[in-house]
Amino acid sequence: MIDLHSHVLPGLDDGSPDLESSLDICRMAAADGITDMVATPHYRNGVGVRDTGVIPPAADLLRKALAENGIPLALHVAIEMPLLENYLELYRDGTWLAYDPGRKYILLECPPLPINGAQVLSRVVDALLRAGAIPILAHPERLPFLDRIEDVIRLRRQGALFQVTAGALAMHSSSGHRAREWLDRDIVSFVATDTHGTNRRPPILSEPRDFIRARCGAAVAEALTNGNARKVLDGLPLD
């Protein structure tokens, strides 16, 4: 399985504080059957990174430690970008690190927007698509302004991709309700852990995979926890 969303790099944001904690996360992920994990540190959001130049050395440090400790996990990097005023510039100048070498797939942290948030988000998605990007929405199930399913279907048809948080699927909350409804309506393209530590959103994808398998079948479960993410890393179109 492939986890497209994690705060596993040590000391860069509100995720793992140090190398040992990063290794603990990676050990747990590998034991769960996760083969690939993408580190997606926050950018300029509270404690997030202010200079993306710190990301590659942090990833190299962790990769080295993974090899030394015999932990079988391939580590990739991207960035979780909040909606900033100059988002198009950040995409064009390469600050917004993408998932794939061709720099198409990018992770957008869904902003807490007001009541007309769906329209605002739709304009952002449109501008990014025109610039050549394919925006993946991080934890969209948390957004109350996406309560109207028509708005969600429109965003999806427009070309936004929905990445739901693993832990949300079983939640008895409005986030959980939205996540399950979107799953049933074929809106969701990925499930990711958004892990911040072994206790805070742990790096577990087997539970959501089994949940989806029971609800939607094995093929959907495979696509949402592995197949679609592989295409994203390879820069290939999703089906």
Ligand SMILES: [Fe+2]
């Ligand atoms: Fe995150």
